Amino acid sequence: MLKRSxxxxxxxxHFNIIGKNEGSHTHVQCKYCSKSYQRAVPGRMQAHLDKYCKDAPNNAKSQSRQQNATLTIDKFSDSVNDEQQRxxxxxxxxxxxxTQTDSSFVDDPYVIELFRLLRxxxxxxxxxxxxxxxxxxxxLEFSSGFEYRQQQ
Ligand SMILES: [Zn+2]
Known part of the structure; x- marks a missing residue:
């Protein structure tokens, strides 16, 4: 016999088991509406919860997919704390x-876009x-060593 998970x-x-039919098919009914399946097929049951069941709560809808999506978003959703920002x-x-670059560098729309993409x-x-x-x-850099006069 195959070992199955x-x-x-x-x-x-999200389905109540109503009983077993002949051929050991499980007869199930949606907990949130009257939809029932003579043969419990998780794929179809999930599809019902996802798309067709009006009363299914969010946690009944494709859990794994949702969780994966959330994880993916978390991975990519960026956050910068005060320390990092600084x-x-x-x-x-x-x-x-x-590089003796003028401070207006950061006002350039392409630079702004670049930083937005990076972080x-x-x-x-x-x-x-x-x-x-x-x-x-x-x-800060110059005050401790040489006499430095700001040229402004
Ligand atoms: Zn339903």
Whole structure:
């Protein structure tokens, strides 16, 4: 005999077993409406819950598929906490300072789009904010060593 998974498909949870028919087919009825199947076929039962049953609660609908979808979304839904946001900003300021790129770089729509694609949750500062951070950064970097005078 083939060993089959003992775990019943989730659709079973949403059907009442009414009885066994000849040939050991299980006779089931939807818990939420009067739909019944003389032969319990999890695929059809699930399809009923998913598409045809007006009263089936959300948790009756393709559980696995929903969970997978949620997982996928979670995996891709980006979140940036304050600390990360700050460290990204610092990196960005460093990169701009190092390449002597004008702070208006971050105001460019293509740059904004690029950052959005890379890290959707990162709140890209605008040029003014970057500028003040760049100034702050320069002061930090130079104030300890050489005498540095801001040329502005
Ligand atoms: Zn139903």
């Amino acid at each position: 003992r775990k019943k498909k989730p659709a079973w949870k 460290s990204f900003e610092i990196s960005l300021v460093k990169a701009l300072t190092s 959707s949750s990162f709140k890209l500062p605008n040029g003014e904010e970057i500028k003040s951070q760049m100034n702050g950064n320069e002061q």
